[in-house]
Amino acid sequence: MLNVPWCSRFLRGLIILVGLLALWQVLVWLTGVPPYILPSPVRVVQALMNNGGLIGRHLGVTLTEILAGLICGTVLGVGAALMVGYFRPARRWLMPVLVASQAIPVFAIAPLLVLWLGYGMASKVAMATLIIFFPVTAAFLDGLRRTEPGWVDLARTMTAGVGGAPPEGNRLRILLYIRTPAALPALASGLRVAAAVAPIGAVVGEWVGSSAGLGYLMLHANGRMQVDLMFAALLALSVVSLTLWFALDAALRRLLPWQPDLFSETQQERAS
Amino acid sequence: MATSGLSETAPNTPCIRPESSPSVRLQVARLAYDGMPLFEHLELALTAGETTCLLGPSGVGKTTILRLLAGLQPLADGDRMEASDGSALTGRVAYLEQRGLLLPWLPVLDNVLLGARLRGEFRDADRARELLRRLGLQGQAGSMPATLSGGMRQRVALARTLMEDRPVILMDEPFSALDAVTRYQLQALTADLFRSRTVLLVTHDPAEAVRLGHRILILKGRPARLTPPLCPPGTPPRDPTSPVELACGKSLMRSLGMVQNPC
Numbered sequence: 113m114l115n116v117p118w119c120s121r122f123l124r125g126l127i128i129l130v131g132l133l134a135l136w137q138v139l140v141w142l143t144g145v146p147p148y149i150l151p152s153p154v155r156v157v158q159a160l161m162n163n164g165g166l167i168g169r170h171l172g173v174t175l176t177e178i179l180a181g182l183i184c185g186t187v188l189g190v191g192a193a194l195m196v197g198y199f200r201p202a203r204r205w206l207m208p209v210l211v212a213s214q215a216i217p218v219f220a221i222a223p224l225l226v227l228w229l230g231y232g233m234a235s236k237v238a239m240a241t242l243i244i245f246f247p248v249t250a251a252f253l254d255g256l257r258r259t260e261p262g263w264v265d266l267a268r269t270m271t272a273g274v275g276g277a278p279p280e281g282n283r284l285r286i287l288l289y290i291r292t293p294a295a296l297p298a299l300a301s302g303l304r305v306a307a308a309v310a311p312i313g314a315v316v317g318e319w320v321g322s323s324a325g326l327g328y329l330m331l332h333a334n335g336r337m338q339v340d341l342m343f344a345a346l347l348a349l350s351v352v353s354l355t356l357w358f359a360l361d362a363a364l365r366r367l368l369p370w371q372p373d374l375f376s377e378t379q380q381e382r383a384s
Numbered sequence: 385m386a387t388s389g390l391s392e393t394a395p396n397t398p399c400i401r402p403e404s405s406p407s408v409r410l411q412v413a414r415l416a417y418d419g420m421p422l423f424e425h426l427e428l429a430l431t432a433g434e435t436t437c438l439l440g441p442s443g444v445g446k447t448t449i450l451r452l453l454a455g456l457q458p459l460a461d462g463d464r465m466e467a468s469d470g471s472a473l474t475g476r477v478a479y480l481e482q483r484g485l486l487l488p489w490l491p492v493l494d495n496v497l498l499g500a501r502l503r504g505e506f507r508d509a510d511r512a513r514e515l516l517r518r519l520g521l522q523g524q525a526g527s528m529p530a531t532l533s534g535g536m537r538q539r540v541a542l543a544r545t546l547m548e549d550r551p552v553i554l555m556d557e558p559f560s561a562l563d564a565v566t567r568y569q570l571q572a573l574t575a576d577l578f579r580s581r582t583v584l585l586v587t588h589d590p591a592e593a594v595r596l597g598h599r600i601l602i603l604k605g606r607p608a609r610l611t612p613p614l615c616p617p618g619t620p621p622r623d624p625t626s627p628v629e630l631a632c633g634k635s636l637m638r639s640l641g642m643v644q645n646p647c
Contacts, residue, residue: 263485263487265454265456267498267502268455268456269479270548272455286502289501290487293487368489370488370530
């Protein structure tokens with residue numbers, strides 16, 4: 113039962129992919145562009161097979177950077193949102209910093225990060241972290257701010273101590289047990305954005321200065337007119353990014369089953 | 385706290401009451417929204433251990449009164465709220481509204497135990513299960529709220545309200561989202577469960593007020609005024625189809641402007 117919508121979704125994705133590849137191949141045939149401008153998909157697959165080990169090694173580096181960046185950015189973003197959501201002074205002092213941090217383009221400080229943190233992974237992880245920090249913080253904070261007022265009222269009557277305002281411990285528990293779970297769907301939206309943009313951070317970091325990673329490989333392949341290798345690396349990167357996104361999306365759906373989802377295929381079928 | 389009242393519990397009183405329920409008096413000197421006075425010199429009394437029903441057209445300020453009593457809206461200078469036993473009302477009211485407000489990510493049992501969890505107190509799962517059983521929800525402790533019917537969800541909310549074990553219960557149209565049969569059953573159950581607590585039931589349904597209220601008040605006009613209390617004979621839950629109750633309901637409907645021709 114459960115496998116059927118999943119299967120049809122997979123099949124649909126496959127059809128779209130094959131269709132696009134066919135279009136690409138036809139375009140190459142019709143225009144007759146030389147392979148160093150646009151290689152045909154067949155050549156790209158050949159390049160991928162011939163350089164499997166090389167691409168795999170660099171892919172491992174980039175994937176590590178992406179995952180480390182996702183973890184750091186999520187932890188920092190969630191922490192910042194909780195701080196801003198709980199401490200009133202933090203709201204006043206941290207919010208302007210958060211907004212200002214987003215006004216500075218992360219790409220522009222990439223060379224600085226490489227200068228400070230070196231050619232290794234650290235500068236790329238920092239890039240990915242910086243690029244996902246804001247979407248995660250903003251989305252989660254938005255969720256924390258929009259707790260159903262009825263739940264807050266209920267919690268207030270439950271925790272009201274004699275003499276008015278609830279004690280600090282109760283406020284913290286309201287944050288942890290009501291406002292945070294209620295904001296998880298919003299955090300999930302932030303994480304989906306994060307999973308989609310984290311690879312950008314890692315690859316841009318690699319372009320600016322590195323000795324390993326898919327970005328490094330692509331830059332070098334480009335310089336040596338190995339456009340088919342460049343496309344092969346790009347293909348590997350896309351597959352990894354897509355897999356990451358879908359895995360995260362599936363995990364979030366599983367973890368938040370109580371969240372209404374109009375796009376979910378099973379719910380659509382139930383409604384129709 | 386929970387065990388101290390055990391010995392006093394009568395056999396058919398389903399819940400333990402640690403203290404006797406006080407009467408409550410609320411005086412509002414003036415309350416205005418956008419310059420329009422909502423209340424002026426309003427005085428509301430809830431009798432001890434009885435259910436007071438508050439009827440009135442929507443927008444008249446019924447919910448505001450309830451929120452003032454629940455401590456969700458601050459009192460202005462000159463307003464007074466006092467309980468007959470002299471202590472403040474804060475921390476001694478339980479609040480239940482029409483949507484039930486169950487947390488969708490928690491199973492039924494954890495929803496019932498929410499208050500203890502928020503206060504960082506011991507979560508008495510045995511007592512919660514016992515309350516669920518009394519409310520006809522045995523076997524549902526692990527269910528998620530989304531899998532329950534509207535009536536069952538409101539039963540869970542009632543169990544959560546009882547779990548709080550407060551002497552004063554404030555209910556804001558708790559049955560208005562339910563179908564007629566479920567509503568009828570839950571009204572009887574509520575009258576039984578909250579017997580001898582001080583209850584304020586805000587409702588727009590005269591029949592519900594006649595069924596459940598020891599005293600019935602109507603709030604109307606602007607600034608809103610309370611009518612003198614109507615006390616139907618007998619004790620709740622009353623039979624809404626008996627002649628006396630029907631007459632009572634009719635007179636309430638007349639006061640609310642629902643019936644034009646007095647007969």
